[in-house]
Amino acid sequence: MGETESAGALEQGLAQALARAGMAAPEGITRLTGGATMESWRFASGDGDYVLRRAPSLSFMEDRPFGHDTEAAIIRAAHGAGVTAPEVLVELQPGDGIGSGFVMRALPGTPDPRAILAMDEPAQLLRQVARDLAKIHSLPRAALPGDVPEMDYAEAVDGLAAQFDEAGADRPIIALGLRWLRDNLPERVEPVLNHGDYRLGNLLAADSQLTGVLDWELAHFGDRHEDLAFGCMAVWRFARVDRPALGLGSLQDYVDAYQAESGAQVDAGRFRFWLVYRTVWWALGCLRMASFWRSGDDRMLERVVISRRTSEQELDLLLLLEEDAPAAEQARPVPPADDPLEPEGEASVGEIATAIAEWLGTVKDRMEGHDRFQLAVARNALGMIARNDAAATQSEDAMLAQDLLDGKATLATPGLLAMLRRAALDKLAADVPKYPMLALAQAKWTGED
Template identity: 75%
Template sequence: MGEIDGASALEPGLAKALARVGLAAPEGLRRLTGGATMESWFFSSGAEDFVLRRAPSLSFMEGRPFGHEVEAAIINAAHNAGVMAPEVVVGLEPADGIGSGFVMRALPGTAEPRVILDMKQPGRLLEEVARDLARIHAIPRAALPEDVPELDYAEAVNGLVQQFEVAGGDRPVIALGLKWLRDNLPEPVEPVLNHGDFRLGNLLAENSHLTGVLDWELCHFGDRHEDLAFGCMAVWRFSRIDRPALGLGSLEDYLVAYEQESGFGADLDRFRFWLIYRTVWWALGCLRMASFWRSGDDRMLERVVISRRTSEQELDLLLLLEEDAPEEERARPLPPIEKRPKPQGEASMGEIASAISEWLAAIKDRMEGHDRFQLAVARNALGMLARGDQIVAECENGHLAQQLFRGERSLRNPGVLAALRRTALDKLAADVPKYPMLERARAKWTG
């Protein structure tokens, strides 16, 4: 289904929802690019702009901690607490016939990370980001729906272990991370409301000012350090991996600004735990994207491509965990790269993928909106196939993974760290060669 066809299918039901709050039928409905889970559609009604947030299918909402009605109530509570959250104006109903979701007033600014990272005063923006996070953490339970869950640390780690086993249990670096989490589980602290996805990509900014906080579907009560750490993951710093705090500045400046607004000083040991936890969490989240596609619940191309971003998190996780390895293992040279011989005779799978990618590049100017975005995703997928055809990367090793998870082997064993480093580099070079942390890891591990 193309973008225009999708908009035509949504317009009648959306008009019905808008009419319940006295708004005119939508005009200029178009899907916004991006979004790893939910769809976002921009439109106008009268003289105002709005955004429809919608699940791609009703089955996609199954197993989630709460539905869109609760999410909308959380957003409005945050809006009322002075957070730069949008105002929800109406929720979809079954009779609308367009699934589950709600309509929000559009906010100014851009969510494009690279545009935000190029703004002139990133330090000022970082202070405002810290301010809003502190305000989220201060929202009382009484202002929120009862359905907002509370995270039990041990149950959360066990849940990751279950996801790992369902996904095959054959990724050594993830197994190593799960073992570390179990061994370093912190004592519970007084829970606060966590946004759950507080990072670049879900923040709007304009002229170095924060203008919006989006995507509240992962809200829960838990340790404030989880929210603080999540936005500082390398993957969410995008091109500015040199700025540890959301790609905007130093970790020290971020934590100082947060403390000035909240009155709470951060515990760096707890921060590291949640940084590792969330890196494992997102690695497994990427893997799950492929299962959504396989099940038929969501056959969007982004799902299978995002699943290959697991390699980003495996590399980042290894960079975090290797701090605990003995010095002699950190200094051990990597095994050599093993490459496949150059193809002879008929075209290889990688060459076929390259040929299709070149053809797609020739027709990209005929595409618009989300279809053009999908074409770019398709070319990324074909690039993965072409690069992977040239490198032999032993990324799945169930025996080693289980040994690491059980503690029978660790980074203290000679050669384990070096082998994991080699695999992480080779796999990421095939999957996402432009990932910024790849060059940093190469420099650190190979000199």
């Protein structure tokens, strides 16, 4: 519960905040699942339903570009401009004793990407998603808080490089991506307000209708192509890797709908730059989750598990960049995978992890709400241990990463692309074997299903 030591403390502090807005004390406070950075709590007050969005600790907010007061103001401006954003009722204050955050009116619909992707009219929903993004990009500076930052492209890439150094600077594929970003940095364009996290998982929908745009903590002024590209990353398509635009449809349909609503033209080169940038950004963001856990700022199990999703982004990044390699290197066969050793004697670490995961599966029906979600995360974590123990994968290489950053090694280096492909496949197969892009890459690179 972050800084909150008990459910009673959360209820008391929330009641104090609600009273400032003339609202009744909260009832039925329930932690919502998901949320890689912030907590969300649903509750009733009077005859309405509401959501508290809060930081797990005040220290968690220290390196963020703005606080929850600014985020709430951005949401209010978007809501007032017709964006399908929630209504903000009241912000937390230090005297409430429950951290930093704000209360919003609950919106209908589900944020579950798989439920959204199963809806009957994804093309209709995609058009509405494009419409709301165009409205966000049209919000004038005068309607927004003065501390909303503007992205400097070069500084942003340098920031990613600094994160890479802090994380050990030993991931060759990420180094390859950083070098590409520096070599392909675009010219500045007139900035618009970017949502910063516009993708499935942060959108609500019901009956193929967009009902909410959530999680505005990364809003900033910048290139509109960044927002457009981010939702089209492979990771945010979930099971529908065949639908490049948010898993809902074709990229052309998304671009056409956005251009019709915004009056702006989408540039393919800029789109690709931001697709690569955000893939590197999320790879490093995943790595950083482990540091949050190690520091004690947030000891949620989900943090350490998300850190292992870096391998998803490494594979996706290689799929994005490999088209720049010479044809001969693209055609070079990928080395075969090593055969795993058959265990003998006493149980291995991986076998113990598997046994624990299997036992947890027998008790999952006794869990509810966030505890059930955390049990699923725990089983995923144990699966990672078991698979890594069996495969003994190793993809870290600081010397090669430095050579790629310096341009001494490139995708034209004989055999490098094939080696990186093999490493990406093996690492992801151990970390997240159900990631949909793994099967696609396996078939493309090795011809195997």
